[in-house]
Each structure stands twice: as structure tokens, then as C-alpha cells.
Amino acid sequence: MNNFQPSHTLINKLTTIYQLYGETSNFEKYYRKELEKLANVAKIQSTDSSNRIEGIYTSDSRLNKIISDKVEPRDRDERKIAGYRDMLSLIHENYRYMSITKNTILSMHNMLFKYAGDSWGGHFKDINNKIIAKYADGHEEVRFNPPDAFLVPELIDGLCKQYNEAFERGEISPLVLSAAFVFDFVSIHPFRDGNGRMSRLLMLLTMYRSGLEVGKYISLEKIIEDSKESYYDVLATSSVGWNENQNDYAPFVNYYLAVVVKAYRDLIERIGLVHNHKELKADKLILKTLQQQLRPLSRAELVELIPQYSQTTIQRNLKQLRDEKRSNQLEKGKILNTFLVKTPKMTKNNSK
Incomplete structure (x- = not known):
């Protein structure tokens, strides 16, 4: 590696990786x-x-x-x-x-x-x-x-x-x-x-x-x-x-x-979302996730961020939240209005 000498930045990243690896060591269990x-x-x-x-x-x-x-x-x-x-x-x-x-x-x-x-x-x-x-x-x-x-x-x-x-x-x-x-x-x-x-x-x-x-x-x-x-x-x-x-x-x-x-x-x-919000129902967790991310999210991103619920459950609860938003402009509707779920990305062959 051409007499490669690791910098302090590189060593710090390696240290961070193995610390994070240690934090995840029991996840499979x-x-x-x-x-x-x-x-x-x-x-x-x-x-x-x-x-x-x-x-x-x-x-x-x-x-x-x-x-x-x-x-x-x-x-x-x-x-x-x-x-x-x-x-x-x-x-x-x-x-x-x-x-x-x-x-x-x-x-x-x-x-x-x-x-x-x-x-x-x-x-x-x-x-x-x-x-x-x-x-x-x-x-x-x-x-x-x-x-x-x-x-x-x-x-x-x-x-x-x-x-x-x-x-x-x-x-x-x-x-x-x-x-x-x-x-x-x-x-x-x-x-x-x-x-x-x-x-x-x-x-x-x-x-x-x-x-x-x-x-x-x-x-x-x-x-x-x-x-x-x-x-x-x-x-x-x-x-x-x-x-x-x-x-x-x-x-x-x-x-x-x-x-x-x-x-x-x-x-x-x-x-962490799973561990910290075990008792939250899907609709509450969707809203909480949208609030925490501070940006629009696609359905696929929500599925990724909320692994304890299936894609079908998330889609069903998103629909219910949208229905509530149309009929109720209380806090829940305002949250959805602020953090709208974005539409899927368009790709070159989306017309296929």
C-alpha cells in the first residue's frame, strides 16, 4: 500500500466502527x-x-x-x-x-x-x-x-x-x-x-x-x-x-x-426505534418518525425506518392518517401537513 500510514482521522473512524459493532453484537439475539x-x-x-x-x-x-x-x-x-x-x-x-x-x-x-x-x-x-x-x-x-x-x-x-x-x-x-x-x-x-x-x-x-x-x-x-x-x-x-x-x-x-x-x-x-417505541401503535410511530426526521419521506423510507411493522401495515395506517387529515384539522392533520410523505422517485423506465 505504498508505505501507507493511517492518519488520526482514519484511526478514529476504525475505533468508531468497532465501538458501533460492539453496540450491535446482540441485535441478532x-x-x-x-x-x-x-x-x-x-x-x-x-x-x-x-x-x-x-x-x-x-x-x-x-x-x-x-x-x-x-x-x-x-x-x-x-x-x-x-x-x-x-x-x-x-x-x-x-x-x-x-x-x-x-x-x-x-x-x-x-x-x-x-x-x-x-x-x-x-x-x-x-x-x-x-x-x-x-x-x-x-x-x-x-x-x-x-x-x-x-x-x-x-x-x-x-x-x-x-x-x-x-x-x-x-x-x-x-x-x-x-x-x-x-x-x-x-x-x-x-x-x-x-x-x-x-x-x-x-x-x-x-x-x-x-x-x-x-x-x-x-x-x-x-x-x-x-x-x-x-x-x-x-x-x-x-x-x-x-x-x-x-x-x-x-x-x-x-x-x-x-x-x-x-x-x-x-x-x-x-x-433504536424498535427498542424505544415497542408499545407505540403503527399510526403513532409513523407520526413520531415523520416528526423526528424533519423531512418528507417516501413509503419505502418509512418501511426501512420502522422495521417492527410490515409494509402492508404501514401503508394501511398511512391511508387512515390521510383520511383523518381530510376530515380533521387537529394536531394529527397538521403534523402530516408539515411532514408530507413524498411520492416514489421517478426512474428512467417508470413508464414500463
């Missing part, structure tokens, strides 16, 4: 039902966000049906979404058996593209490519020129061996190793397509191997999507000098750790 619901929400969000970062979309209704495997993908975007769904499930269920090797990475890429019908699924790139950053305003920039295609098999093999050897030595935090591994993978850019999505899947897998399971319950991909400008900025900053082995990993590692910190804080917040 006491909140199993709520965690199962959060895992289902996270799976949808992770699939959606990781694909959206790459400009891959479908409507919210189609997304939910694809995640539930209730419909067949009907276009190229949906086939890519279905592949990501399957890879997420595989990692969540089988990460203990997935070693970090070149063959594992090729197999993951093959599964990612198994519905797409592309001949390059499961094969390293055979042409040179560039790393393109896509920004919110629609413009794109060449961020980095990766190594030539003929170098990729050896580079990926060497990356995996170096990661595994460093992991076994235990001299560097496994989370820092995870961040460096993901960054080097992106910099090698080993595939013709799917490199960004693969990097986020490898983030989840290496975090599992580090003993941290927060990515099962809180979508790491959504946190990255929500901070996409920063994500591209740190990728660009840490890329300078990479081909000469003179780059600075610190900007990306610090960003990476900040994502993990936020994921743990979000998990604690979700379970």
Missing part, C-alpha cells in the same frame, strides 16, 4: 424478526442503488417483483438487475465459502451477467478500456486509464494473493485491506462491463470476511449512491500515480470507512 425485515429492504436498495450508479434502471414496481423473483426480466437493464440480485443472495448466504481468488471473481462476474446474454460474462476484458465517471448533471469524464487487457489476469491473481497474505498476517486492519483491495480492483478495471457493480459486491464480501455483517441489514450501495459525487472525487484523487505505484490510498480508505460508520449508525437508529 433480540431483534431477529426486525433484522430479517431490514435485510429484505437492504437487498432491494442495494440492487437498485448499485445499478443506478451505472445508469441501469427499472420502475420501483418492476424492481420489487424482480427482487422477489416474481417476474422474468424483460430488457437488458432488468437482466443486469436480476444478476446483481442473485449475486447479493449468494454472498449473504455463502460468504464463508467464497475465498478471495481470481477464480471466485470470474465466477461472480459470470453470475452477474448470466441473464444478459453477453459473451464476456466470466471473462476478463480482451480490449483496453477507460474508467468513466458519470455525474448527477449527466456529463461524463475519463477518470483513469487502467492497465492494458493482457496484464489483467496476472494483476488480479497478484492482488488476491497479496490481500490474502496481508489478511493472514494481521498487521493491517482487515477493513483497511478491504478498502485497498476494492480500490485496486477498480483501478485494474478487469472486465469490459460490470466493474463498478463487482467492486461493490467485493466490498460486501470482504467486509463479511472482516467479521462485519452490517451490509446485510443496511445497504452500503445506497450510502455510496447518496454520496456519489464524493465517491468519484476520492476515486480520482487516490488514482493519481496508481500506474507508477505512487498513489495515495488515504482519500478512498477514509471515504470507505465513513460509509461503514454511517451503515452502523443507521442500523442502530433503526433498531
Whole structure:
């Protein structure tokens, strides 16, 4: 890692992560039902966000049906979404058996593209490519020129061996190793397509191997999507000098750790709502959540924030609250008027 020296900021983030990890260590024992619901929400969000970062979309209704495997993908975007769904499930269920090797990475890429019908699924790139950053305003920039295609098999093999050897030595935090591994993978850019999505899947897998399971319950991909400008900025900053082995990993590692910190804080917040408001009925908890968030929320966000109640229960109580608002302008109606539930986001293919 180019004589990487952790800063006080980085050390503080690592300390915070393991403190937060300690706070969540008993969640599986006491909140199993709520965690199962959060895992289902996270799976949808992770699939959606990781694909959206790459400009891959479908409507919210189609997304939910694809995640539930209730419909067949009907276009190229949906086939890519279905592949990501399957890879997420595989990692969540089988990460203990997935070693970090070149063959594992090729197999993951093959599964990612198994519905797409592309001949390059499961094969390293055979042409040179560039790393393109896509920004919110629609413009794109060449961020980095990766190594030539003929170098990729050896580079990926060497990356995996170096990661595994460093992991076994235990001299560097496994989370820092995870961040460096993901960054080097992106910099090698080993595939013709799917490199960004693969990097986020490898983030989840290496975090599992580090003993941290927060990515099962809180979508790491959504946190990255929500901070996409920063994500591209740190990728660009840490890329300078990479081909000469003179780059600075610190900007990306610090960003990476900040994502993990936020994921743990979000998990604690979700379970905290359960623990602190066990006796509140659904309608009261919806209103309390809207008040605490101080912003409009979508139905999906409410479902995520209130894991002790099902989506159906939340939707039914939202309807009742709206009916009460129309007939009663007392305090409850005013609260809803101040914190209106926002409508679902529009996506490129919402007309489908």
C-alpha cells in the first residue's frame, strides 16, 4: 500500500466502527424478526442503488417483483438487475465459502451477467478500456486509464494473493485491506462491463470476511449512491500515480470507512426505534418518525425506518392518517401537513 500510514482521522473512524459493532453484537439475539425485515429492504436498495450508479434502471414496481423473483426480466437493464440480485443472495448466504481468488471473481462476474446474454460474462476484458465517471448533471469524464487487457489476469491473481497474505498476517486492519483491495480492483478495471457493480459486491464480501455483517441489514450501495459525487472525487484523487505505484490510498480508505460508520449508525437508529417505541401503535410511530426526521419521506423510507411493522401495515395506517387529515384539522392533520410523505422517485423506465 505504498508505505501507507493511517492518519488520526482514519484511526478514529476504525475505533468508531468497532465501538458501533460492539453496540450491535446482540441485535441478532433480540431483534431477529426486525433484522430479517431490514435485510429484505437492504437487498432491494442495494440492487437498485448499485445499478443506478451505472445508469441501469427499472420502475420501483418492476424492481420489487424482480427482487422477489416474481417476474422474468424483460430488457437488458432488468437482466443486469436480476444478476446483481442473485449475486447479493449468494454472498449473504455463502460468504464463508467464497475465498478471495481470481477464480471466485470470474465466477461472480459470470453470475452477474448470466441473464444478459453477453459473451464476456466470466471473462476478463480482451480490449483496453477507460474508467468513466458519470455525474448527477449527466456529463461524463475519463477518470483513469487502467492497465492494458493482457496484464489483467496476472494483476488480479497478484492482488488476491497479496490481500490474502496481508489478511493472514494481521498487521493491517482487515477493513483497511478491504478498502485497498476494492480500490485496486477498480483501478485494474478487469472486465469490459460490470466493474463498478463487482467492486461493490467485493466490498460486501470482504467486509463479511472482516467479521462485519452490517451490509446485510443496511445497504452500503445506497450510502455510496447518496454520496456519489464524493465517491468519484476520492476515486480520482487516490488514482493519481496508481500506474507508477505512487498513489495515495488515504482519500478512498477514509471515504470507505465513513460509509461503514454511517451503515452502523443507521442500523442502530433503526433498531433504536424498535427498542424505544415497542408499545407505540403503527399510526403513532409513523407520526413520531415523520416528526423526528424533519423531512418528507417516501413509503419505502418509512418501511426501512420502522422495521417492527410490515409494509402492508404501514401503508394501511398511512391511508387512515390521510383520511383523518381530510376530515380533521387537529394536531394529527397538521403534523402530516408539515411532514408530507413524498411520492416514489421517478426512474428512467417508470413508464414500463
